[in-house]
Amino acid sequence: MTTSVRFAPSPTGLLHVGNARAAIVNWLFARSRGGSFMLRLDDTDQARSNAEYAARIEEDLRWLGLGWDRFARQSDRLARYQAAAEALRAKGRLYPAYETEEELARQRALRRARRLPPVYDRSALALGAAERARLEAEGRRPHWRFLLEAGSTAWTDGIRGEVRIDAATVSDPVLIRADGTPLYTFCSVVDDIDFGITDVIRGEDHVTNTLTQIQLFHALGAAPPVFAHFALLVGTDGEALSKREAALSLASLRETGIEPMAVASLIARLGTADPVEPRQTLAELVAGFDLSRFGRAAARFDEAELKHLSARILHGMDFARAAPRLREIGLAAAGEEFWRAVRGNLETMADARHWWRVVAGPLAGVIEAPEYLAQAAALLPPEPWGGDVWREWTAALRERTGRKGRTLFHPLRLALTAREHGPEMHNLLPLIGRERAQARLAGRTA
């Protein structure tokens, strides 16, 4: 059977690095097996889902370069869930319960106080027809619970190995709300069956869901897919990453100039036995991708590491890849020579703007030693310039002024680029040109 996976975010917020990890891991898994990748919007929570977030999710996935082969939206499939619920009722696996949310909360608190696991006591199961009729006459509408089979459910997890969970430690899950709408746990299984999902790869926060979902697959007459649960990411201080969701949204990382391949390079490797290395393409990440390389302990996500990786990706980016990006930031005229000269000094792509002003103007240099710069301007070789113009020029200057090292170079760099640090002047000067250089050495904007 062809490998088929899905990424199923709920459009209730922006994608953050945690979600992105699920997306990338699933995508890489599919590609590494020649399978297909599906985007499914889990929007059954009508109150919290909205179209704006749905659009942003698609935008973020495209930014990462993760295209999808198939797309579905749970809100379009309500009839399917209803039919599946009917099938479960017919099998006696779905039963009505009438407790209010307050009542349930009170029961949980009580059991906790008694040091018992806060599991639903199934009292609704004991209700007779007359009892139910009375409750409904009171105006109560039932929610519907899935009757779990007793005993333990086991599966071979693609990352965690043998996992076994006892149904006694879990409540019968609510599948249908009192307002008649279905819940994620249920829709997800119906979708996975209908779309022929072969592998479900998600965070370890879903492991207990897996018990009920495996039982659901069986109850609906389908074979469960292979499950794999990766450990969650934590912050540098070891705290849950979810507390920093806003700051670590893909949208905000993108805004701060993080390269999408930096996100992918880090998140696909963090917590695995493979080294985190700057990669230029997702294809490089696909090669050698293997779920068994993932560890079971929570890994720390460090934004500083991400920034560093992002810079290194820029440093190694070839011009073909950089050209469209340069166009995006308004540097359509920037050519390969320019790119090769400056890429090693970029932290973010936006930094290229400054270096473009250095070579194309207008730029006001920083004047440190006016007399020296006047001498320098006078000694600037006549055009046409060869590739060694910087060497020739500074050699002549050294001879004339007796300056050397920092005192020789630093004022020139400041006057020509307005920066303390930067690319090799040897490469930059020919791009700046004689006229512009002369003006800047004289303190004029050019």
Place this chain on the structure above:
RNA sequence: GACCCCAUCGUCUAGAGGCCUAGGACGUCACCCUUUCACGGUGAAGACACGGGUUCGACUCCCGUUGGGGUCGCCA
């Protein structure tokens, strides 16, 4: 609180009883390159959480302690 999972350099990890004076990657530091800076290159420092067992022998197995993560929703 109950249950599940985890615990090796600062960070991500390799290690499935002797191969380990514990390997790699990132970061850090030093040196080299650059007649400046950055980029790049080379090298160095740096860890088995703690306490008990088991064993001829434990980073590796068992128990406990401590610490961390997860779950316990009419969220996903």
